[in-house]
Structure formats: structure tokens, C-alpha cells
Amino acid sequence: MKVVSNVTCPGCGCLCDDLEIEVENNTVKAVRNACGMGESKFLGYSLHRPQKPLIRKKGELVEASLSEAIRKSAEILANSSYPILYGWSNTSCEATSVGVELAEEIGGIIDNTSTVCHGPSVLSIQDVGFSTCTLGQVRHRADLIIYWASNPWSAHPRHLERYTNFTEGRFRSSAWNKYLDGLGSYRAERRRQRAAKLVGEIHGVSVETPPVEEPSKRLPHSLFEKGRKMIVVDVRRTRTADIADYFLQVEPNKDYEIFQALRILLQDGELEVDSVGGVPAEILEDLADLLAGCEFGVLFFGVGLTMSEGKLRNIEAGISLVRDLNQFTKFVIMPMRGHYNVTGANIVSTWQTGYPFAVDFSHGYPRYNPGETSVVDVLSRDESDAALIVASDPVANFPKGASQNLIKNPLIVVDTGTSATSMFADVVLPSAVSGIEVEGTAYRMDRVPLPLKKVVQPPKAVYSDEQLLKRILREVRRIKKNMGGGDSQWLTC
């Protein structure tokens, strides 16, 4: 039995790198320090996984040799005119790097899950920039932490304890004890009310229930005290909201207006309406004061902003608010990236092609025009004629029309498990799990690069994404050479 320590978790964008994995007989026996998601990935990845390549013959997926599966994949790709290569966020940077080379070779589109997630954030950054930092800066300095349209309790469980509210920093203490005190007094109050009700029933006296509290017209004074505080802004009360110092409920699809209202207030403007997005003007005024008066504020935001009405304009408004706040104090903004290496997929794509996602090589050089070259749009318009999906499950996530157009054309899936997409594939190549069975590099949500460790050996004859893609690329080049073609994938226009 051995313990591998300082293991990076291939789970979410937190990319916690302090996991300890107990391994015996090449099997993960126990996981320490991980959240539920991370632990279940380490303990459960090997259940229900395909270990042999599959090829669809006469409508059925049947086992095949690796060389046959590679050859079939390469033939599909070499013979296509507008293939898409999608996924990448759940594998290592090394694999994505081969993916870019392959897309360039076959004149296809390489796109990653940003296209359905934080793509709008990227587009906003390209319009207005953004003021950000690495998570350690937040840990050491932040006294005002805002989660806007994001629910780390469920999606990034260790975020608070590793990076924000519940961490000890050089300049800030953890808010954990304050939270426990608050929790304690909340529970004590509940017990008291229950007891009072019971006593009342025994004595036949109806006990006054405390009056329903009017929603406060102003922000609580405690928010303006020194020390760490956490605010959640969301359309519904999430578990994260339950542990926040303050929860601001907003109407759906009104975030853009609220951001702009705050910006107006910061520039000494006045609101001509009573409320914005369901938030009373007085609360917005208090909030603007709170934002401008903190010592170091951070705004984390999630898909609630990127995928609600306005999309990139919401992010742009948020980034502009944070930028304006830098006139008064130090303020940063950060997207809560989901998949553990979607950031890495963006980063590799950007340094090699100049663009972070939706990169189209059909003209022989990188082109980027989200809406035109992003895969959901390409699929919805039925423009592609083949697909390679790596470490992703688009059929379970894309709009129905896009999925239908995806599966009706030749489809190759490289993945570590069975998915809705792989069930429709024409070729399935099982791969080893990056970060558990394969080494590599991944980038955290704040763009810090971390090593992925190999903790156990993969099953025999199950290779890494990187190795499989390299073999496909080699085979594609061989086929093209025999075809006698050159780099003639591009259109002449």
C-alpha cells in the first residue's frame, strides 16, 4: 500500500493539488482532502469503462483492434472536408496540443467546452479586458467576496476553504469562526422557538410566533465591518447563499441592468427608478458604497451570467463595474471555470493559434468568429461532415438539432467511459484517465499551471488521449500522402 501525496484533482476548476491517494494493487483505495466530486472520480472512474476499441459494423458497435480503429478514425478525418474536433476540457494540455495539430492537418475546427459555457466571458474579455489575479491574492487580501450567479457549494466545493472565505491569509483571517458563531446562534434561536411552542401547547397557550421579518430596506450594518465577508447574488437561494453573510436575490435576466445601475451610482449618478431587477434602489446604493469602500473585493461569477439573457453583455457589464471600482479600491473579477482543464484548453489554443476556442483551419490558417466557427452553430447549420470528440459528451449537452447533425455524420469518440455520445459513435477509442492514469499539465481557473500525476497504471492496451491522437495524426498524414494531396484542404476564395 502506498500513499501518493500532492496529487492534483482532475475534477473542477479549483484544481486542488493537495490530495492524498492511497493505492494498493494498482487500485485507488482511499482519497483524502478531496471534496465529494473529486473523491468519487478517483474511486469510481474505473467502473463501466470500455477497455477495447469499438467500430460500428452493420449498425452495431463491435470490438476491434486498436490499429483498425485508428485507421478507421484517420480515414474518416482525412476524407472529410469540414470536420469538427471538440471537447478537450477534461484532458491534459498535451492532448489538446496534438488536437490543434490534427485540426490544422485536416483543415477542421477545434473547439472546446467554452463554447457552451464561459465562451461569452472570453468574448467580453476581448472587448473590455479584465482585472484579475491568482487565487492566492484573494486568500491573502480579499475582505469582500462576492459570488454572483455561481454556486460553489455544489460546483466548486472546496473553493471557500481553499481560496476565499474560510482561508487564513497574510492580511486577513478566516471567517470560519464567525460563520460557526452565526450558525450556532441561528440554531439556538430555532431550538428556543421550538421549545416555546411546545411549552405553549402543554399549557394551552398560543405562543406568539415572531412576526415575519420585513425584507430589510438597507444592507445590514455588519457588512461594513472589518474582516472577511461573503455575499451571494443569485436568482434563488442556493446552499452557498445559506452560508453567506448576505444573500441578494435578483430577478432572472436582470444582471446587466443591476451592474449598470451600480456603475451609475459609483459615478455619483442617481437612480431614477425604485428598484432594478427586483432590488430596491436603497440596497443598490448601500451596495455601491460597500463595493467602493472595501479594501480588496473579488467578484466570482458563473454560468448564471454567461448563459442568461445578454450573455457576453452581462459579463462585459460586470467587468466594467470591476474596472470602475479600481478607481476607488482594489477589485478583481474571476470566472468560475467548470471543467478542470477548460482553462488549459483555452490557453494552449491561444498560444498555438492566437485564439481561445472555435478555431477554424479550413483555409489553412487559424480563423476565429464565434457564431460562425463555433461548433454548436456549425452543427445547427449542418455544415460539418465528421467529428472527433475527445473527453466530452456533447450529445448530452448540445441543443437537440446540433446533436442530431452530430450523430448522423461519421463520429469518433475518444473517452475514458461510456457516454451518450459514445453510444452513437462510429468509432470508440477508450483512453486512460488524465490525472489518474496519465501525467500531464492542467491550468486552474485562475490560469496557474499544475502537474497532473499518474497515480495508477491504466489497463493494458488503454492509452492516453495524447498517444491515441498522435497515432491518428500519423495515420492521417500517411493517408494524405498516399492520396497525393498537399495542403489542399483550404478553399480558394
Place this chain on the structure above:
Amino acid sequence: MADLLIKNGFVYDPLNGVNGEKMDIAISKGKIVDKMDGKRKKIIDASGMVVMPGGVDIHSHIAGPKVNAGRLLRPEDHFKDFEAKTDKTRSGVGRSIPSTFTTGYRYARMGYTTVMEPAMPPLMARHVHEELNDTPMIDKAAYPMLGDCWFVLEPLAKGLIEQCAAYVAWTMEATRGYAMKLVNPGGLEAWGFGRNVRNIDDPVPYFNITPREIIQGLCKVNQLLHLPHTIHVHTNNLGKPGNYETCLETMKCVENSGNDGKPVIHVTHCQFSAFKGSDWRTFESGAEEIAKYVNTRSHVTTDMGQVVFTDTTTMTADGPFQYILYQLSHNKWINNDVETETSAGIVPFRYKRSSFVHALQWSIGLELALMIEDPWKIYMTTDHPNAAPFIFYPKIISWLMSRVAREKLLKKVNKRAGHKSLLGTLDREYSFSELAIATRAGQARALGLKEKGHLGVGADADIAIYDVNPEQVDPSKQFRLVRKAFKNAAYTIKGGEIVVKDGEVVKSVGGKTFWVKPELSNPIFEASPRLKKAFEDYYTVQYENYIVPEHHLAVSHPISVKAEV
């Protein structure tokens, strides 16, 4: 690999005292040799052409988180400037922040063979090296930024030079770095809370240390560790009118650091630190004062940071300065502070001839190059892409070599700037020899790269051949021919292989990544559990995962040095 013989060219090899003689250069197994011994031999006829060592760029932002954020920020920069895939090269995009493959090819086409990435946040070193791995055609290295690291500020504040040296030595190896970079020392830690330092004696909030103490302390550390390059400093108050005084103070504060009269500090992109005046209206050139000082001292080297009138992207680790630039230009702005260490800021910027300030900035860079008499003290750079993209080097070369070329442009710039510029009074013109120093020999010597920047026996066979005949062409008058020649090398030879011919890449090669491995007698930073614990308190990554393993570099080339601690 065949042996190579470059015949009959006009050779400029200042480090070996060769100044335009007609000579043959012999190459075998990637090195310059006395005579070739291989059976196969290829001959390049360099008659009528200039032969120089391959270009060495001491300061160019080509790889890493800030560069990549710049690429991401500016898709519009790439749309009009792209290169299609060929059977020898990968596709890519320009313009002010090219993608990595394109960066390598474009440097090689100009005859450059070694480029230094000057700003590596130690925490993100892995990213820098991954991009360098994907930058073909050139040898490279990166400088970790140390001027604001907590593990530097804390011991220096207490005067514990050796403890600081132990940390720096560990960082060089852990990040596979080459030299010690300081950017607005102390200012970046202050920027962690949105502040800055106002001069080199302004204490850094919370850390009880001044920029002067950081610069002097790290200068001492550099000497204790015997690193091949001096400390490489982006001064405090960069970009601020009147900052030439800060620049002088910075150079003066290490005057007596004693290194047998050899340099102890390199002030980079000096143009940005040579501003006189008290605001943008009274803005003037401080180049004369800086040049006067540098001319009488031997402990300083500098590089130009030359402005070209074009659209480009500013990107430095100087977060507070970049914020000011955003406020001036109202352009999109990226800021990225790195925990415990440093920061970064990116703002697109256009330098205009009609702008009084920009025109004077253009003049200042050239004034420095022309008034600092010893070409071994000032090198040609643009702080790519801050003052201009590196593809404009041939233009700058023509300005250095031709007074007429300078004055042509001087006539077209903002009139008030034109009157204030000293260029009208400066008739010095760089010779090919001085040019070789400014673009290769000087930089290699300052960097301590013993096998670069010269064509003596034992040097790496990195050679550039330019199609310009020094006996027939007068660079002073025929500057357009000079520009053309340096824009597309007739031949670029890398490690003894012809990689560029007539400005086209004919062979794609990788390159080495240099890094320095100081050998301490007592590596206390690694050994101490107390320090490891401090590490984990300061960073959000584990100690073990912070270190970049050597095998992460595609071609690792460590240089060992014996430290005095």
C-alpha cells in the same frame, strides 16, 4: 548533418575583433571550427554579403501568461496578419503578439537565433516553458521576476543576504530561470492593494523595505551566486514624466557594488525611464543626462526600448503603470496579479507621429543609442511588443545607421516634439560593426552566453548572412537597401543547419532552453521544513507542484555556476 563552409563574406565579429574582413567561416557538428573534418560539405557563397553572428535579443515578451493574455485580448490584432501552414511550417497569426510558431519563424527570417523572455512569474514558470517549447527556430531562456517576492522582501528587510541568496538559487532551479528580473521593485507588492511606490526610498507597505534596499540586496545576491547576467531592472516610476531621476538613482545605488569594473546592473528599455519634465505638457527628453552618466561608468548596461509609430500592445509586469496607461488611453485593460510574487498589465496602444509625447519617446530611444558612446553599453530592443513589435527591427537598424533616415521621419512628427528633439544635432551613424554589437555581440556578452554572439572557434554555429555589400552600399544613404537586407536574411544558420534562405523558412528546428543552476554549499531553502511550511502558507499550490521538472523543457540546457554561499 553536413559540414558547412561560408565563403568569402564580410565578417563582423566584434567579440573577436573582426571588423568586416573577408573571411571564411567553417562549421562542423553545430559549432564553428578551425577546419572541417566531415565527409560531406556544403558551401555557401557569401560573396558581397555581410556575415554576422545570429541575432541575440536580450528582452522580448514572447512566452508566458501575460503574453498569452495579450494574444487572447486582441483577436483583431491577428485577423489581418496570418500565415498558412506549409509542409515545413505550422500556421499562425501575428501581429504585435504572434502565436508561438509564428514568433520563432519571424525571428529566424530576420537572422535572429537567441531570444530571452524577460518576465516569468515564478508561480507560472511551467506556462512560460510550455510556450518556449512551442517556439521553434531559436534558443531561449526566461527571467524569473524576483523584485517583489515575499521570500526576497522578508530576508532583505532584515539584512539576511545569504538567506535571500539561498531562495534565489532555489528559484532559479525550480523555475528553470536564467537571470534575476526586477520590475518596479516593491511597487508590485504595493499594487496588491492598488498602491505603488513613488521613488526608490518609498517604503513598501507592510514589508518595511524600500526599493533601494531591494535593488541593492538583489545586486549583492547576484554577485554571491555568480549568475551569468546582472540583475535586469525595469525601474520604478516607469513611464512617468521626470522619471529619469529615478533611473539615475537606480543606477547610482549600486555604483559601489564592485565587480572589477564589470557591469552589475542592466537597466532595460531605458527609453521609458528617460523622461524629463513634470507632466505631459512639460515632457522632455532625459536621454542626455542618462547618457552622460552611463558614459562615465562601467557598471551599467542598457537596452533601448525603441518606439516605432504603429499599433502595438503594451504588456509589462508593472501593474500600476499599466493601469495608468489604461486611464490615459481608455483602451481595454487586462490586469493579473500573481500571489506572493508579481503582477501584470496589458493595454493595446498606438504610437502616433502627431502626438507630442509619442514623437519625443521615439526620439529618446534613438538619442540614448547615439549619445551613449560605447556600443557595448546599449543594445537594440523594442521591449517587444511594448514600444513596437520585433518585426520592426530592420527599420530601427536603418535609423541607427542613417542620419538621413532619421531626419526624414523627424520632419513628419509633431512639430513641437521635432523642435525639442536632439536628433537634429546628432550625426553619429552606426557602422556595421557597431550594429553587430548592438544586436548580437553586446547582448550575448551582457548575458554571459559564452557560445553566442560571436563567430570564434567553439561558438554555436548560429549565423546570419545579410544580402548587403558593405563595400558597395552606403548605409547612410541607401538605408532602404539595408532595411530590406535585414528584413529577410539571405541565410540564417542555426546550430550549423540552414534554416532560412532568402527570408523563407526552409527547415524547422527546435531550440535549447538555457537555465542556470547555482551550486550552493548549503542549500538551506530546500532543506528547511520551516521554509517549506512558509511556502505552503504563502502559496495556494503545494511546494512539490510548484517546481518545474527539468524534463518539462523540450531541450534543457543547464548552466552550472558555483555560488559563494
